[in-house]
Amino acid sequence: MNRKDHVVIIGAGIIGAASAYQCLNAGLRVTLIEPERPGDQQAASFGNAGWLSSHSVLPPATPGAWKSVPKWLADPLGPLAIRWKYFPRALPWLTRYLSAASNYTKIERTAVALRSLLAGAPGLHQEMANQAGLGHLIVRTGLLHAYLSKDHFKQDEKAWKIRKKEGIEWQELDASALAALEPDLDRRYTFGVLVPETGSCRNPGAYTAGLIEHALSRGAQFIRARATGFRIERGQLKSVLTDVGEVTCDKSVIAGGIRSKELARLAGDRVPLESERGYHAVIQSPEAGPRTPTMFADRKVIVTSMEQGLRVAGQVEIAETDDVPDWRRAEILRKHLAALYPKLPTNLDDARVTIWMGRRPSTPDGLPCIGLASGCADIIHAYGHGHIGLVSSARTGRLVAQLATHATPEISLAPFSAQRF
Template sequence: MSTDQHIVIIGAGAVGAATAVQALNAGLRVTLIEPDSPGGPQASSYGNAGWLSSHSVLPPASPGVWKNLPRWLKDPLGPLAIRWNYLPRAIPWLVRYLASAWTWPRVEHTAHALRSLLAGAPALHQALAAQAGVPHLIEQRGLLHAYLSEQHFRADSRAWEIRRNEGIQWEELDNDALHALEPDLHPRYTFGVLVPETGHCRNPGAYVAALVQLAQSLGADLRRTRATGFDIRAGKLRAVHTLDGDIPCDKAVIATGMRSRELARQAGDRVPLAAERGYHAVITQPEGAPRVSTMLADCRVVVNNMETGLRVAGQVEIADIDAAPNWQRAHILRDLLVSIYPALPAKPAEDRVDYWQGSRPSMPDGLPCIGPASASKDIVHAYGHGHVGLVGSARTGELVVQLLQNHSPTISLEPFSPRRFA
């Protein structure tokens, strides 16, 4: 395929931006459609925890997790909560979410598929960041899981065994080794697991913005509008409809994250995509911080020392995408952060703390949708990455470009079929 083939990429989050750069590198002509600032706070790619966790292969659900449902419904501030008024709409998604991880073999199936997507991701991001002139935004120092005790780590052994079967290696750190690595960490954490192959991004919003700037410098046309649908005739894509008129094109990519459901439907596929809402809190100029990005296993939050300050991110809230944020959840994250790194002030001045709420674009089985659309193979789905959309964006872009060029994808896309729940 040559540059006379015109590709419209809809959405300039991490997935759309990485896809655009790789399409241009492959010699394709690209128009990017994005109504807001690329990498801006409307995008999940802006406020995430920045983990480039190629070992994050386990789906969010696990066998027996259904026993927690009553707690999730009762506690609106728990690490996972479901808003009552949204429950009737959430039930079909929740049923699939629980079913897809009902047994360990199902979890292993998901882990194997996710590993094929995520393996080697930090190096792919390093290459993209270097090309975009922001190599400092991607670091590969490994990621740490901090546990209260070795016993707590052993209680997670099934999950780690699945990771080991996927070729993931780690180092176990006793109390002394953990605190030698992380002197600012609260002493209640006495056991650590360091996964050296992984990396982190020091400013995901700026990284996405830099990729879009790179795409523009390589010739991409950035249109500040919203895509609304497709002109498809006899299976051939003619144009993408936008609020500002049609953009004629040969092929299109749906990379609109959590907002992809309607465009997917117009492309012939009904996908059970839901918003798994999350929050972050950032404390600027922190007095204490981790050397290595850290997941605190007891409270299921991730802490990452970013260009903009010390960010703690997490929480899962199943609610309407556009429901008002519950900022109490972000305040909980702030309070957790100061308890994890005691050098931070117990009550940081509010002008030092920044809060954000966003939504993970989540499929119930924890796998994204990557593949051609039913109504026209000229349209490619590329969304639904849930908890791993930043780390997964680089390989996704590569796979999408292979599809756009009618090449065989380098990994099997069967587990990522947009039709797997049909």
């Protein structure tokens, strides 16, 4: 490797930010290309739930999930919505999505791959954040799963057994232990599972923006532009094409989140990437909330105390990437919040609430694409992180830097190949 090799990173979301951090550590010259403000509302990295969930090793679907789909779709408070006009185009992806989790053998295979990406991730984030002067944004109180009862937890037992196989440990909390840990929580929740190895981020947008600023302070360049393609000559990358001109480079990283699909195609790989659109609502100066970021298994929402206030995030909406948001989905989240923390006022002043819609860049099998492009080995895929892009960004950045410097990747990249589809 020539230590002056110039790597152009396309996209300044959390994947681009972590990649920039690690490429600089590896001695590379780094340029970031991004048309918007890093970590702002356009990025999924802005509004996620902040979970550094190193135990998120299961794909989003489960065996038999298709049986629940009609019920979820019929329930206006349900976690899943489909824009019917988009359904025919989404159908091949949806079929693969359900098929990838159709039995526990497939799920266990996914869990092994995801665990290799996620093990130790909260510590890697803490280290990266500390180095960038952002240590205050990372919290290591663990993450909590709240269940209505132990019986409800038992319905999830297979998932927890798979986590156990991957070396994940947790503490089970009965009703009184749960109430002691979370005094504001609705008492109908009588069973909790606390995963101590995990953590959370108190402001994912600021974390992303801060990592980019840190990269710039270390000599990285920032070009406000949209990447449109590549100039490849005799198999070698010459430059990244943008709407403001060409940027000459030796390597490039595709980290454009949901917008990566076309760039991946231009690099020789057809990847089935879809938006799993999600929403959040944030209540400023909340009267109540969790001490530990909490996932509610029955409602499929996550509630996290953030710098901006109390954030409730969730929902999966299958719709065209640029279709208008359906803000009723955010309103649903807000309603969940009122039910979960009874001390929150039901008649909240709208001025105290902000809402957001973001696009998870999702592959049907729940695994990201990390690896070399088939059309040019100078181009690196780093997108498709779906529900786990924040937590998995730390190791993804390391892998990107290893690929960019021709070092042996620290984990097997076979499960993450963009050529697997």
